[in-house]
Amino acid sequence: MTLIVEKLKKSYREPDGKILRILDIPSFSVAQGEQMLLVGPSGCGKTTLLHVIAGISRPDSGVIRIDGVDVVRLSEAARDRFRAAKIGYVFQTFNLLPAFTALENVLLGMTFARNRRDRKRAGELLERVGLQHRRTHKPAALSVGEQQRVAVARALANRPSLILADEPTANVDRANQQHIVDLIRTTCREERVTLVMVTHAMEVAEQFERVDRLDVLNRVARTAPQAEEAEEAVA
Ligand SMILES: Nc1ncnc2c1ncn2[C@@H]1O[C@H](COP(=O)(O)OP(=O)(O)O)[C@@H](O)[C@H]1O
Ligand SMILES: [Mg+2]
Numbered sequence: 001m002t003l004i005v006e007k008l009k010k011s012y013r014e015p016d017g018k019i020l021r022i023l024d025i026p027s028f029s030v031a032q033g034e035q036m037l038l039v040g041p042s043g044c045g046k047t048t049l050l051h052v053i054a055g056i057s058r059p060d061s062g063v064i065r066i067d068g069v070d071v072v073r074l075s076e077a078a079r080d081r082f083r084a085a086k087i088g089y090v091f092q093t094f095n096l097l098p099a100f101t102a103l104e105n106v107l108l109g110m111t112f113a114r115n116r117r118d119r120k121r122a123g124e125l126l127e128r129v130g131l132q133h134r135r136t137h138k139p140a141a142l143s144v145g146e147q148q149r150v151a152v153a154r155a156l157a158n159r160p161s162l163i164l165a166d167e168p169t170a171n172v173d174r175a176n177q178q179h180i181v182d183l184i185r186t187t188c189r190e191e192r193v194t195l196v197m198v199t200h201a202m203e204v205a206e207q208f209e210r211v212d213r214l215d216v217l218n219r220v221a222r223t224a225p226q227a228e229e230a231e232e233a234v235a
Helices: 046-054 076-086 102-107 119-128 144-156 174-190 202-207 219-234
Strands: 003-013 019-030 035-039 061-066 087-090 162-166 194-199 210-213
Touching: 003 046, 019 046, 019 219, 035 174, 035 202, 046 061, 046 087, 046 162, 046 194, 076 087, 087 144, 102 119, 102 144, 119 144, 144 162, 144 174, 162 174, 174 194, 174 202
Parallel strands: 035 194, 035 210, 087 162, 162 194
Antiparallel strands: 003 019, 003 061
């Protein structure tokens, strides 16, 4: 899966009607099977960018080509289907369903459309993340590191071609941080999945060959602090 982003702009309208510019990215691309880490300080638009790539929210303008399909131009229903079929998402806060076991949470990452929910694959994925002995545990009975490992297994459940990982180590203790990143990178490599991970934690960069700075890619982030300083100077 190749990802191409071009002339991407995203802004929010504030309650007073002012336009709040968040993203203005001329271009970047990620090749099939490549693993890209995007680093940048809190507030520079990392989550917004992943939401736009995943089709969770719409940009103002621009192109997001995933395997030749410009997802920006798809209808909302088609975008939801595309996301379900092609994209796995690892959330900073895991987003596991508390009433379900580890195995059931992984099964819930599979769509009905592809084939019947595949218990064998769900079990294999839990084994791959080292949790075969915890498959009947609900999230409250798992450590946070284990919960994030279940979330990684769930993101892979539907055989996506792209994984988007939003600060997957932010809520995990230090001992588990490197392990989670290794786990995501290794499983993506084994499954030939393209990976885009974002983080504000610079130490994660040591584990990646390709590291890009979102505050450099993004023209808004480069000018925003100056604007804030100017406002302070006036105030
Ligand atoms: N729904 C929204 N409405 C207005 N501003 C938002 C909204 N969501 C995020 N923002 C703002 O957009 C900026 C980027 O947010 P985000 O993408 O979450 O940053 P990051 O993930 O890099 O910390 C922040 O300044 C945030 O306050
Ligand atoms: Mg974020």
